[in-house]
Structure formats: structure tokens, C-alpha cells
Amino acid sequence: MKILIADDHQLFLDVFQRTMTEQGYEVVATVLNGHEAIAKALEFKPDVIFMDIIMPECDGLEATRLIKEALPECKIVMLTSSEEDEPLFEAIKNGASGYLLKNLHVDELFNLLKSLEQGESILSPGLTVKIFREFSRISTKNSANPSNALKTADLSERQLEILRLTAQGKVYKEIAAELGLSERTIKYHMERILEILHVQTKAQAISYASSKGFIGD
Numbered sequence: 001m002k003i004l005i006a007d008d009h010q011l012f013l014d015v016f017q018r019t020m021t022e023q024g025y026e027v028v029a030t031v032l033n034g035h036e037a038i039a040k041a042l043e044f045k046p047d048v049i050f051m052d053i054i055m056p057e058c059d060g061l062e063a064t065r066l067i068k069e070a071l072p073e074c075k076i077v078m079l080t081s082s083e084e085d086e087p088l089f090e091a092i093k094n095g096a097s098g099y100l101l102k103n104l105h106v107d108e109l110f111n112l113l114k115s116l117e118q119g120e121s122i123l124s125p126g127l128t129v130k131i132f133r134e135f136s137r138i139s140t141k142n143s144a145n146p147s148n149a150l151k152t153a154d155l156s157e158r159q160l161e162i163l164r165l166t167a168q169g170k171v172y173k174e175i176a177a178e179l180g181l182s183e184r185t186i187k188y189h190m191e192r193i194l195e196i197l198h199v200q201t202k203a204q205a206i207s208y209a210s211s212k213g214f215i216g217d
């Protein structure tokens with residue numbers, strides 16, 4: 001898996017690069033700002049980009065939006081030391097596949113990376129619940145407009161159930177065990193959910209379904 005790391009702190013870049021390399025990942029480039037991230041992404045076409053949010057010249061949110069437009073298959077994981085809501089929701093809208101706090105333990109990071117390699121979105125513990133609650137809060141406003149309402153026929157009960165469990169922060173393995181299904185089946189259902197809702201990530205699917213009032217507390 002080819003990796004690009006973007007962060008404006010050189011020490012963090014050096015340590016992160018060494019850690020990833022020691023675990024067998026190929027770090028194709030490290031950059032200090034969003035403009036460099038865009039240029040190197042287009043040059044190397046990495047599988048995953050670890051993107052700091054606050055960087056000079058071009059921040060990580062804007063760089064993510066532009067990179068996803070050019071390289072939709074590239075997975076971008078946002079890195080931040082802040083739990084503020086606004087960047088989290090903006091990153092999801094821009095197509096980020098993950099959102100990790102920098103105080104994450106290294107062992108937990110590599111466990112989450114395994115989920116990312118299997119096609120799952122990854123979030124630091126607690127952030128999935130925060131996303132779910134925020135979009136549930138605005139569900140009444142959005143679902144009041146019939147033209148934007150999600151029809152019950154669009155998603156099956158099984159798919160809605162999988163979305164609800166995903167919104168609780170559970171990964172495929174946990175959902176499969178709870179529902180008595182295989183991980184392959186859960187992954188298939190999630191792929192169908194993304195196709196039906198016309199979104200790219202699980203976090204976007206959760207936010208969309210929540211905003212339409214289809215999954216709640």
C-alpha cells in the first residue's frame with residue numbers, strides 16, 4: 001500500500017514516516033502543505049493519504065476536496081489534534097475515508113488501518129457517535145422536505161440495520177457476529193448501500209440516512 005503523509009510539522013512527519021516504513025508500508029512522499037499534497041498525489045497516485053487539517057498555503061480540507069475530484073479511488077485519512085465538529089463534518093462531505101486524532105495509540109492506528117484496507121472508513125473512538133448525533137439533530141428539518149426524503153423502498157430493513165450498527169462505531173466483524181452473517185455479506189450490503197445513496201464512504205451514508213430520519217437513537 002503506497003502512502004503519502006501531509007503535515008506541517010517536520011518532526012511529526014519524520015516519526016510517522018519511520019513508523020509506517022517499519023510496519024512494511026511504502027511511504028512515497030512526505031509534504032508540508034496542501035499544495036504539495038495535491039502535486040505529489042497526482043504524481044504518485046498513492047493508495048492512502050494521511051492529511052493534516054491545519055497547514056499553510058492550502059489546508060487539508062481543501063486539498064482533500066481537490067484530490068478526491070482528481071483521484072476518487074484514493075483514500076484520505078484526516079489527522080488532527082482537535083475534536084471540533086466543523087472540520088469533522090467538512091472532511092466527510094469532501095470524501096475523507098477516515099478522521100483520526102493524533103493522540104491515537106500506535107497499535108490502535110494499525111488495527112484501524114487493517115479495516116481501511118478492507119474498504120471500511122475509520123474514525124477515532126467516539127467520533128462516529130458524534131457524527132450520528134449531529135445529523136440526527138438536523139433530521140427533522142431535512143426530512144420535512146418531501147423532495148429530499150429517502151424512500152423506504154430504497155434501503156432494505158437489513159441494510160438499515162447494518163447502517164444503524166455502523167453508526168454505533170461497530171466494524172464489519174462485530175456487525176457480522178451480531179447479525180449472524182459473514183463479513184463478506186456485511187461488506188456486500190455496505191457496497192450496495194453506498195451505491196443506492198450515491199455516496200462514497202460509510203460516514204457519508206450514515207450522515208445522509210440520519211439526516212433523512214431513517215436511523216436514529
